[in-house]
Amino acid sequence: MTAPVRFPRFFVTNPSPCPYLPGKSERKVFTELNGPHTEELNDALGRIGFRRSQNVAYRPSCLDCKACVSVRVLADEFRPSSTQRKLIRRNQDLVVEACEPWATDEQYQLLQKYLAKRHPGGGMAEMDEMDYSDMVEQSPVKSFVIEYREPTQDGSKGRLVGACLTDQQGDGLSMIYSFFDAEHGERAGLGNYIIMDHIMRARKAGLPYVYLGYWVDGSPQMEYKVRYRPIERLGPDGWSRFDPTALLKLQ
Template structure:
């Protein structure tokens, strides 16, 4: 990868435990985190299958495994299916708010409740304000928090951390009230991000990585058309039978 005739340095991370499959070892390909051009390079990195976590822009590069597939939704072609329309109707009492990212007590309480209930023992259970800021906000990226609040009480139910580029949005992370699982808040957050992208004239919503056969990733296949990056180009995945 080159920019302004300067070579961009890439690094392999040290091996670490896979966050998706127990007992597996993972490694990442990481853009030089000290490169001052990261804000400019980030849109191209998204197109090449990279993703942001804190100040790190990375792509899985595991020995002998290519399970993590970058996926995105072409905004202009998306139409919610019957199940997604039901999700919108079921949550008609919620309204979205797009706000600047911050670490507040309200956000932190919801984030910690979500991690303890949804990802127990995953290594993030003890996250506090420092980890919240480091992981979700970062220092060089342009991001917003998409809040989902009850219209009458203004109770916060979900936050979708979203990166902005000129022509795309990237869904970085979503956390929500674990007692409201029946609402389908993860799906609802993506639907609102898609509406946001369409209003602002952006072409794609990046969803990070999809892993075929992994139960926590299956929801991404319910959005169609869904494009996957094969290392060279983006290709539309065949539709599923879910509606």
């Protein structure tokens, strides 16, 4: 008899310099996402800490470091802090639309501006239009590009100030990659607003979680991922709530 679902084949990358922790090296385990059961496979892998990039699912598999931790927000229990409520009010006039995963030049230009400001010289800095199109359009699962635009008086499309490539999984929204106008003087905190908008979207859709990817313990540029409570992390015994503030105080 032929098995109804073929068990995926996993591969491991060679070690390379870690982009988050100086002096460390990173290694990933990955598998292809293809075939008739791709949605189910992606959901199952997402629950054990894998992330999607185009038609590949991967997770860290470093030899001497466990700093990368998968985190997810419990959408229905999330209650914004006073600072987060101010941020929501400041940006509630934005026009938000979940678009089909189709790359546009407007998105690409915003991405380039974001990378130049926030991640100069990073791994994505050399991404050209074709690379960006592949990132957005080569999705074997249910995906969207959620756009954030400034309002206009005549109802036409306003200026694009933020976007996020997002997967809808069986148990939540997975934020694959977000970018925004990091130099917008009147809209500080756009990146945080995009996360909170995803939390509100997940809650409205009845989805319990928003997957934020990897929180890298010891990396200042990843601290923003644990500002949303309650939050869970994936450990050897599965997902569990944790207080990142208390953890940071112990270090």
